Amino acid sequence: MSVSKLGKFAVVGLSAAWLAGCSTTATESDNSAVAEEGAATETTESADDMAASDDATYAAGEDGAVSSVIVEDEEAMAAQMQDVDPLAGVSTVFYFDFDKSIVRPAAREALAKHADFLINNPDARIVLEGHADERGTREYNMALGERRAKAVMRYLTIQGVAASQIETVSFGEEVPVAFGHDDASWQLNRRVEVRYE
Amino acid sequence: MKSKFVLVVLMALLTLSIPARAQLVIEITSGADQLLPVAVVPFGYTGSTPLPEDVAGIVQSDLLRSGVFQAIPRENMLSLPTSAKDVFYRDWRLLKADYVLVGNVDANANGTYRITYELVNVLTQKRVGNKEALDVKPSNFRDAAHFISDKIYEQLTGIRGAFSTRILYVTAEGNKAAPTFKLQVADADGYRPQVVVSSQEPILSPSWSADGRYIAYVMFRNRRPNIFIQELATGKQQQLAQFRGLNGAPAWSPDGKKLALVLSKDNNPEIYTLDIATKKLERMTNHYSIDTEPSWEPDGNGIIFTSDRGGNPQIYRLDVKSKSVERVTFEGELNTRARLTPDGRYLVTVQKNDGNYHIALQDMKTGRVQVLTQTYLDESPSIAPNGSMVMYATTENSKGILAVVSVDGLVKYKLPSADGDVREPAWSPYFK
Numbered sequence: 038m039s040v041s042k043l044g045k046f047a048v049v050g051l052s053a054a055w056l057a058g059c060s061t062t063a064t065e066s067d068n069s070a071v072a073e074e075g076a077a078t079e080t081t082e083s084a085d086d087m088a089a090s091d092d093a094t095y096a097a098g099e100d101g102a103v104s105s106v107i108v109e110d111e112e113a114m115a116a117q118m119q120d121v122d123p124l125a126g127v128s129t130v131f132y133f134d135f136d137k138s139i140v141r142p143a144a145r146e147a148l149a150k151h152a153d154f155l156i157n158n159p160d161a162r163i164v165l166e167g168h169a170d171e172r173g174t175r176e177y178n179m180a181l182g183e184r185r186a187k188a189v190m191r192y193l194t195i196q197g198v199a200a201s202q203i204e205t206v207s208f209g210e211e212v213p214v215a216f217g218h219d220d221a222s223w224q225l226n227r228r229v230e231v232r233y234e
Numbered sequence: 235m236k237s238k239f240v241l242v243v244l245m246a247l248l249t250l251s252i253p254a255r256a257q258l259v260i261e262i263t264s265g266a267d268q269l270l271p272v273a274v275v276p277f278g279y280t281g282s283t284p285l286p287e288d289v290a291g292i293v294q295s296d297l298l299r300s301g302v303f304q305a306i307p308r309e310n311m312l313s314l315p316t317s318a319k320d321v322f323y324r325d326w327r328l329l330k331a332d333y334v335l336v337g338n339v340d341a342n343a344n345g346t347y348r349i350t351y352e353l354v355n356v357l358t359q360k361r362v363g364n365k366e367a368l369d370v371k372p373s374n375f376r377d378a379a380h381f382i383s384d385k386i387y388e389q390l391t392g393i394r395g396a397f398s399t400r401i402l403y404v405t406a407e408g409n410k411a412a413p414t415f416k417l418q419v420a421d422a423d424g425y426r427p428q429v430v431v432s433s434q435e436p437i438l439s440p441s442w443s444a445d446g447r448y449i450a451y452v453m454f455r456n457r458r459p460n461i462f463i464q465e466l467a468t469g470k471q472q473q474l475a476q477f478r479g480l481n482g483a484p485a486w487s488p489d490g491k492k493l494a495l496v497l498s499k500d501n502n503p504e505i506y507t508l509d510i511a512t513k514k515l516e517r518m519t520n521h522y523s524i525d526t527e528p529s530w531e532p533d534g535n536g537i538i539f540t541s542d543r544g545g546n547p548q549i550y551r552l553d554v555k556s557k558s559v560e561r562v563t564f565e566g567e568l569n570t571r572a573r574l575t576p577d578g579r580y581l582v583t584v585q586k587n588d589g590n591y592h593i594a595l596q597d598m599k600t601g602r603v604q605v606l607t608q609t610y611l612d613e614s615p616s617i618a619p620n621g622s623m624v625m626y627a628t629t630e631n632s633k634g635i636l637a638v639v640s641v642d643g644l645v646k647y648k649l650p651s652a653d654g655d656v657r658e659p660a661w662s663p664y665f666k
Contacts, residue, residue: 166457171629172591174571174584174613175438175658176483176496177540177547179459180503180524183480187502206458207480211436216410218611218632232457 124154129231131189132224135170138184140192148189151231152196159199162234165189167207170223175209182207189229204234270390271330272297273306277337277349278316285339286372289349292379293335293386295423296397299638300387300622301645306331318352318361326356333362335386346371349378353386362389376425396618397422400662401625402430402440402449403636407654417451419466422618422661424636424649430464431471440660443486449660450474450484450493461495463510474508485528485537494518494528494537505539505552518552519559527571528552532578538562540570549583563596565603571614574598575621580641582606582615582624593626595641606643616661617641627657 128147131140140148155161167186169178186205194200215222274294279285297303312325316338326334337351346369353362366385370378377398384395399422406413415437420427431437435454442449450463461475461484475481479498486493492507497515505518505528519525523543530537537552541559549563549572563569566585573582578598585594585605593607593615609628616625623645625638630648634655637648649656 164457171611173547173568173586174527174540176527177524177570179438179480179482180496180498180526183498183503184524205479208436208454208457209438211438211454214411216632218629 124150127151131229131231133185133227133229135223135227136173136181138181138188140188144189145192148192149196152193152198155193155198155202156196159202162202162204164204164206164232164234166230166232167205168212168226168228168230169210170226171210171213171218172223173210175211179207179209182209185227185229189231269304270302271306271332272303272386272390273311273326273329273331273334275311275314275316275334275336276308277339277351278314279339281339281341283341285347285375287375287379289339289375289379289382290335290337292376292423293383296380296383296395297386299423299647300395300397301640302387302391317350318354318365321354323356323359331356333390335382337382342369347375349382351382353389376421380421380423393622394620394664396620396622396661396664399619399664400446401616401636402442402451402658402660402662403627403656404437404440404658405653405656406634413654415453417449417453419449430466430469431462438658439483440658441484441486442660442662444488444490444663446662446665448486448490450486452482452484461493463493474510483527485530487530488532488534494530496526496528505537507554518554518557529571529573531574532576538572538574538581540572549581562598563603565596566594569594573615573617575617575641576619577621580621582617582641584613584615593624593639595624595643604643606639606641607637607646609637612637614658616659618661619663625659625661627659 127150131144131148133139133141155163165186167182167184169181183205186207190203190205193203210226213226215225274290274297276288277290294305298305306329310329312328313322315321315336317336321334321336332355334354334356335351336354337349340348342348349368349370350365352365354360355362368378368381380397383397387393387395387397400419401422402417402419405416405418407416408414412434415433415435416429417431417437417440418427419430430449431453433453435457437451437453440449440451447467448463448465450461452459453462454460459481460473461481462471463474464471474493475495475497477497477499480496480503482496484493484495491511492509494505494507496503497506498504500517502522503524503526504520505525507516507518518537521541521543523541524547525539525541527540528537529539535554537554538549539552540547541550544561547568547570548561549569550559551562552559562581563583566587568586569583571584574580575582581596581598583594583596584591587605591612592605593612594603594605596603606624607626607628609630611629612626614627617623618625621641623638623640625636627634628637634657635648636656636659637646639646
């Protein structure tokens with residue numbers, strides 16, 4: 038747990054250093070090596086890592102309007118946790134279309150791994166935290182974030198996970214991980230995060 | 235491009251060094267053509283200690299923001315009378331002023347000040363109303379000024395002024411990835427902000443009780459949303475709803491006894507009412523869609539709310555007694571978070587058209603709809619208690635700010651803030 042506290046923020050310009058940092062996490066599954074245990078207390082930091090990494094895949098090469106991003110050095114931490122954590126490397130963040138709450142096919146493999154883990158560890162508890170992008174009103178987005186979390190919950194319970202292991206919570210648009218006002222940022226913010234309690 | 239970046243950095247530094255001065259500032263961005271010309275003459279004062287505030291200056295700002303008046307600039311004034319008998323009417327006819335406000339401040343023996351003021355009509359050369367006097371403490375100068383503005387506004391328009399009201403809003407300050415959320419209360423002009431609650435977790439949906447003594451809001455605790463009510467004067471806080479799932483959108487009933495709120499404890503978001511004294515909960519809607527953002531009709535007989543039961547979000551009306559529901563909005567791709575003017579005549583919504591979110595006004599009698607704003611990502615409309623203005627949240631230069639538009643759409647101004655993102659304005663009722 039305390040390992041995540043070692044994760045330090047580093048603010049860097051849109052520079053070679055940033056691009057190099059992101060190139061090591063070019064795929065979704067790599068991105069989400071943000072460790073579950075650590076994420077439980079430091080979720081916003083892990084989310085930053087997500088945002089920064091995915092900016093590379095979604096928005097790299099754009100006009101350079103983004104002048105700075107926040108990157109967290111978590112690679113060492115992720116490597117350490119791989120030895121002990123059967124879910125290391127499994128995505129904990131799942132994305133949604135605008136105004137939609139349908140679990141994407143791309144999410145199925147990772148969700149199946151979470152389902153297996155939860156079935157094999159009936160004492161394990163997760164919170165599914167739903168989020169929306171900034172467009173639309175705040176309380177409606179609270180409802181939309183919950184609808185997304187419930188969609189993921191439904192997917193997991195269909196796999197055989199007990200409903201009692203899952204809680205859904207919505208943050209609406211209140212906790213974005215990307216701060217632009219564009220499609221790339223909005224896509225990153227429309228998400229459900231799996232948090233192990 | 236480069237110079238812009240430097241400017242941004244400088245502003246950030248300034249903000250850090252003078253947080254105490256980071257207050258909302260009024261900007262008039264456009265105005266109506268037919269504005270009543272008023273001269274607000276600097277109030278007389280012969281004392282030696284400086285006055286805490288320029289009362290006439292505050293009154294002038296208030297009147298300008300109302301969108302009803304235009305001010306005669308001080309530097310153009312040919313004389314500076316401090317009482318009605320000293321007004322030389324030809325001076326003001328030359329300046330095309332219809333009305334002149336004159337006043338005087340005197341120090342009392344007990345540390346308070348006596349502020350006297352008179353409004354005169356240049357055409358009739360007569361005083362409008364009486365010569366009025368207020369005894370105020372130095373800390374209440376702004377209150378006195380807003381009081382005078384309210385009186386003048388009412389005398390000249392027949393509508394009660396709302397300058398003495400206050401606003402609640404939420405700021406998100408600091409690191410965008412881990413901001414500090416603050417629920418703040420300030421005068422309606424943005425001055426004298428005070429932090430009501432501060433948290434590292436999100437705060438949203440502030441709402442006033444009908445008498446303005448209490449507020450309700452949503453605040454996350456341990457990563458879950460809870461509804462709190464709080465007495466403003468004492469700060470006494472009470473947690474009212476912490477059910478599993480959503481606890482959102484609290485809205486005080488006009489009689490002050492109940493909160494309408496949104497809970498998803500019975501699966502999906504539904505509107506409930508909660509009796510604050512007895513804690514009795516009553517479910518008001520029953521639909522598998524999203525039902526949220528309740529707001530009471532002024533008479534308390536109906537609750538308007540947002541629902542996507544028709545496919546996309548629109549505004550519906552719930553009859554509190556029968557619980558029957560009827561659709562209210564039909565124009566626009568969607569309409570959300572509706573509020574009614576105090577007379578029930580107009581419905582203000584966040585409407586989406588061609589991908590843009592703006593504040594729209596629907597005439598409940600004729601059904602006519604007018605889009606009031608052209609700013610970006612407009613949300614959270616809140617109506618002044620006299621029904622004249624709508625305050626809302628918008629995004630400018632990637633920053634959340636508050637803006638105001640008159641219900642006729644002709645007058646607009648912004649309240650920019652140096653303290654991070656500002657959002658979720660809630661305009662208070664009258665306090666008496």
